Amino acid sequence: MPSMLDHTPTLHKPALSAREVEILREWLLCESKSEAAAHLYVSAATVSTHIVRIRDKYARVGRPATTKTSLLARALQDGVVSIDEL
Template sequence: MITVAVVDDDRMLLDGIRSWLADTPQLRLVAAVATVGELLTGPDGPTSRPPADVVLLDLLLKDGSEPVANICRLRAAGSRVLVISTVAGRERVIAAVAAGADGYLTKDNDLETLVAAVEAVAAGDTAHSPELAFAWAHDTGQTRPRISPKELEVLRAYASGLTLKATARRAGISPHTAKYYLDRVKDKYQQAGRPTYTKTDLAARVREDGIGPTDPDN
């Protein structure tokens, strides 16, 4: 059972989400509120437990709170964050994921897409969407290094948990060449100001940059 909370000030959307999730047995809605502050405080005051496994967060709330700050607060509280927004602007998508959001969907998606995204985020993956793919493909920011297709193939396989030898075998190259590609990727991230030294660091960069899937069977 995955617990879900919704932060959105659109009452019609909140009612719609309640109705949708009522018929989705693998997801349990535990809160539907208008602000992040309301979610984190709760009816009984602040708690040390995450408010939910996954929080569906509207990007632009009427309380004037900053989207990046909201995402950071939710991640600090221990929840994973799936942004649900009417806004699909490239810069907003990139800023949301860079702040720690685990995916980005526009509100015109159907229930099946939403459930799949929540399940992916709860499992520790990035919820991919056309909006997210477009944003990354057209990103001109300085913090996301340019990675070649072969480097990306090796990075995805290795970050998913494969050994160096298994990664090399999957990519059809030698372990020495696979290590060379990984070292190049690490160096590119370090030059972009994002220290990357370990396998855990590489997996984090894959998630942060939305360049999965990291499942070796995909």
């Protein structure tokens, strides 16, 4: 008889582009969008646009991430960042 521990839910990963992953990682590792933008040599508005698109992709696979904390949780689950980097 299978135990409850044998059943792990399947996490559907969104299809993030390499640039989206780069921006997501930088934003999660920085204090603000402005700081992430400076590191990436883009505007804070560009970072915001990418974050909106990333959140939309997570929502479309049934894993909404409406806050930075929830997006961090998704990124940890999906291996985009590791706990050691934080």
